[in-house]
Amino acid sequence: MKRRPTIMDVAARAGVSKSTVSLVLQGSKQVRPETRKTVEAAMAEIGYVYNRAAANLRSASVGLVGLVINDLRNPFFTEFATSLQMALAAEGYATVIANSDEDPELQAKLVGSMIEHGVAALVISPAYGEASDTFDQLARTGLPVLQVLRRMDERTDLFPFASFDYAAGSAEATRHLLDQGARHIAFVGGLPGRAITRERKSGWREVLKAEGLDQVALHGKSTRAFGMQAADTLLADHPEVDAAVCFNDLVALGLMAGFARAGRPVGQGFRVVGFDDIEEAAQSWPQLSSVSCDIAGFARDTAARLLAWMVEGQRPEPELRIPVRLVPRASSLGPAA
């Protein structure tokens, strides 16, 4: 087991100096084409692999971006993560993806590890919970940090934030359900007290308030399982409810499955609108109406804003809201009860 070859070995083999090899590695157009050929051949022959740690040590700029996601299992975030990675890859940046699993402690570890590995910037969708220390530490590094899709609960203004205009989306969904004839519209999902829950709920509340209608809200973890359970609760405790705006598509899909299980399939008298418009929404049965968020576009946008910050030092505006639009499908368009 011998050690990995270095540029010195390459240089010796190619009969040039290490500096020349370094220039070749960096794609400098200052080396003569034939010299470049020789060097490249030498590299291939002895199986040279670039040692990025050494390079970073000297040059301090790393083509590495960290991405910390609170729940990578959620397809919405998975889609964002993969799209962002691809957008950054196109610009020559590598992305390390990590999942904090809604655990502020794990999140702190992950962020720390990324800083140590010398990421040039960080994109984070924060876990719920107390994490001021993590963010203070992050702020001290002076690294470009973008909050996306979610904002931490305290110190909201520490880093620029970009997300969708959830309030407008839920208002649109609620108005749509009213137009379709619904009169008792519940809100289902979302952990109480969270900023994002407030946002996604606020549009619904404002519209119902303006109409003087009753407001039933069931809060809980935003999972399929909670949606199923919520279906039973609605049927048992709030039989008058004839429609629901859901915190996200997972809850909506669970809700629909729950109604189906109870023999009251959605589409016949009960209307549902979800949030996020994940791929599955168009492929469920009945197809799920959803507030679409063009997450792939958002990811590309995020990449562009991040690059502008990193490369041109152009700090993005502190808060950005991307418009959303309702995609009506069968789950909210069925015949009235």
Next chain:
Amino acid sequence: MKRRPTIMDVAARAGVSKSTVSLVLQGSKQVRPETRKTVEAAMAEIGYVYNRAAANLRSASVGLVGLVINDLRNPFFTEFATSLQMALAAEGYATVIANSDEDPELQAKLVGSMIEHGVAALVISPAYGEASDTFDQLARTGLPVLQVLRRMDERTDLFPFASFDYAAGSAEATRHLLDQGARHIAFVGGLPGRAITRERKSGWREVLKAEGLDQVALHGKSTRAFGMQAADTLLADHPEVDAAVCFNDLVALGLMAGFARAGRPVGQGFRVVGFDDIEEAAQSWPQLSSVSCDIAGFARDTAARLLAWMVEGQRPEPELRIPVRLVPRASSLGPAA
């Protein structure tokens, strides 16, 4: 904008030498507790952050494991990735997750980038397609590399491989459908010619052959969309088919949605079994029977085998097959046609 403090700055502040600071960083029990206190205080005061690039350069051992997944959007793989990351985190290793998106070229780039960043080992679920170069390069590094869940098509024996016993699983599923009274069992999904398709199909084929029954197979991308489309094809071209073993749960869910759309909901005469038992299988309606693969357990196992290799130099057996088990649910237990 001043530069990041180094251990020299910490040393100066704490009134000790850089070597002592280094020992503190490594948690050596050779430093006096009060000295440690002093040093730690100094670090906190000047906001020191560890520079892992520099450390790696000298020590060559990096607590970093690379994970390259062919389709991170597939919940099955997402679950595996997050579980593996957590298992490795518990042992002090950081994991970089990347998505090759079934693109051998992107995969080559990602693998290259990971090697450059000095990962201590690599876990890969290869993309379909030609990638000998990538794997040869990988083999030359001498790094521990584990193939999981999928095996590359050529040079199958280059790296140890671990997966589930898919053939046994599909045989069990097929026998179960026969027991339930099905007589025309189709196989749906899976790209033709792939090793994994052959595996998941072989059990089905053997059982049907033994019974002398007809074998209808629809191949295609293993997505929800293909499942929906397959439903239409089955209804139109193979009306006699009364059950299906699906390549994976996504296809099965799409198939169920497609039948529902056509007014022939699964559970009434038509039976479906999926593969992977993703979380959603238990939360769809009707609940989906599926061949369960305990992916989280598999991930923990993978972590253990990888650590044994990295730390103790114990190369795992070349091929490992984890048993699977059928979880029967409503989608295959409904009343006969």
Next chain:
DNA sequence: CATAGCTATTGGATCGTTCCAATTCTAGCG
């Protein structure tokens, strides 16, 4: 009180690259 045997600390060399200033090469021109 000298000394052996610890433990705790230290300075210098080192890892593999990039950066910089200096040097060598090449071609063109009078």
Next chain:
DNA sequence: CGCTAGAATTGGAACGATCCAATAGCTATG
């Protein structure tokens, strides 16, 4: 043929940690 401008190449310092061998400090012991 000598000179020069520009291109191509080069050697040495630097990055920030770890490693190692050497040293200083401290007790216990004869």
